[in-house]
Amino acid sequence: MIDGLPGDLRLVVAGDRALTPAVRELDLRDPAGGVLPPHPAGSHLTLTTPGGHRRSYSVTNPPSQRDRYVVAVQREAAGRGGSASLVDDLRTGDEVSVAAPRDGFGLVDAERYLFVAGGIGITPLRGMLHEVLARGHRDVTLLYLTRSPEETAYRDELLALAAGEDLAHVVVLHHSASAGRADLWPWLEHPDDGLQLYACASAGLLEEVRALTVHWRPSRVHLEDFTGVAPLRPGGRPFTAVWAPTGARVEVAATTTLLDALAGAGLDVPSSCGSGTCGTCRLALLDGDVEHRDLVLRPEERATAVMPCVSRAASAEVTVGPVGSTAPA
Ligand code: FES
Structure with a gap:
């Protein structure tokens, strides 16, 4: 090990x-x-x-x-x-x-639930589905989109759940290899304030769900991209990172991650996933504002920590250092 x-x-x-x-x-x-x-x-x-x-x-x-x-x-x-x-x-x-x-998604109490899973995105939703059923909810729907029956993890188990006696919940399987692209509009057309929607899928499918739910209250829609976070996204701004242990100033271009900029300055921060999901690259945040984009930090940790593989400064300058370091005098 x-x-x-x-x-x-x-x-x-x-x-x-x-x-x-x-x-x-x-x-x-x-x-x-x-x-x-x-x-x-x-x-x-x-x-x-x-x-x-x-x-x-x-x-x-x-x-x-x-x-x-x-x-x-x-x-x-x-x-x-x-x-x-x-x-x-x-x-x-x-x-x-x-x-x-x-805690990733966080399960909000609701009258009804709609889960939308794309491929391996079923994994968090399977546990959530079991949990809401265990809490006594019966108005629950799972839309599970995969390429084929053979590529549908937990298929038999989920179908057996849907066939359970006097349960009103529904499992809808859609296989694109035989049925083509799924039309989600009939499921999302009418916003429902008593419903919580959870979707876990690839970025493309999530974008579609996001676009089809723009007329929903944001608090009813929860989306998670199982591929993690893209290291950069359009519109990123350059900023300066101050390395707390030495006071070194590192310029971070709009086209570079904070992690890569630090590495380029000879400051080697351990990293692994590069997509904001593993927690390896965690640094102490000692000054400045950060646009947190990772999937790791809890809300209460965000004032004092940053994941430099995907997050960047929201202010002109941030001061960071290894976990446990203190701001330069
Ligand atoms: S390298 Fe995994 S969160 Fe940054």
């Missing part, structure tokens, strides 16, 4: 199985069989792969199962090796270093 970060849990893979040709499920437990820190519905954890990458995955089992974290990993052939390392190299009996889950 490759060591993770201080504070990580050391868990054992208690089971692994293929859900589809590209998706492998890992069942992670305490080696002594103990209770694990809670994993609220929609939360995600970060683990260290056998190849040494830090990667974040949604916890897909219901929060009531306190003895395990179940994750489903899609092998990304074009990725940077993190998912391939997990799918190819991690097997039952292996140990793995895991940071305790962090």
Whole structure:
């Protein structure tokens, strides 16, 4: 096992199985069989792969199962090796270093729920679906969009849920290989103040959901991109980063991430995912305002920390340093 970060849990893979040709499920437990820190519905954890990458995955089992974290990993052939390392190299009996889950989506109480999953985006929504059913909600719909039945993780389980006796919830499967592009408008046309909409999918599908729900109250719509955050986006502004330990001033161009600019100045900050999901590149934020774009920091952490792989200054200057550092005198 490759060591993770201080504070990580050391868990054992208690089971692994293929859900589809590209998706492998890992069942992670305490080696002594103990209770694990809670994993609220929609939360995600970060683990260290056998190849040494830090990667974040949604916890897909219901929060009531306190003895395990179940994750489903899609092998990304074009990725940077993190998912391939997990799918190819991690097997039952292996140990793995895991940071305790962090709340991702957050499940808001509502009269009705609509979940929209694109491909592997089913993973957080599966746990949330089980949770709302366990809370007694019955007006629940899952729209699950995949390419084909064979590429539909948890297909049989979800269909069995929908077929459960006297439940009003609905599972709609749509396979683009046979049925073409899904038309979401009939589901999103009429805003519903009693409904909470959760969507987890690729950036393209999320953009579509966002566009089709512009007339909804923002508090009813929750979107999560399972691919993480793009390091740069159009309209970024240049700024100056002050490195607290030395006072060095580093210019960050609009076309460069804070992480890359620091590396270019010889300030090597450990990093892994490059997409704001793993927490490895965390720095102390000592001065200035930041546009936080990561999926890691809790709201209460954002005044004092920053993920430089995706976040950048909202002010002309920010002062950062390794965790634990203090502002220059
Ligand atoms: S490198 Fe993973 S959050 Fe920055």
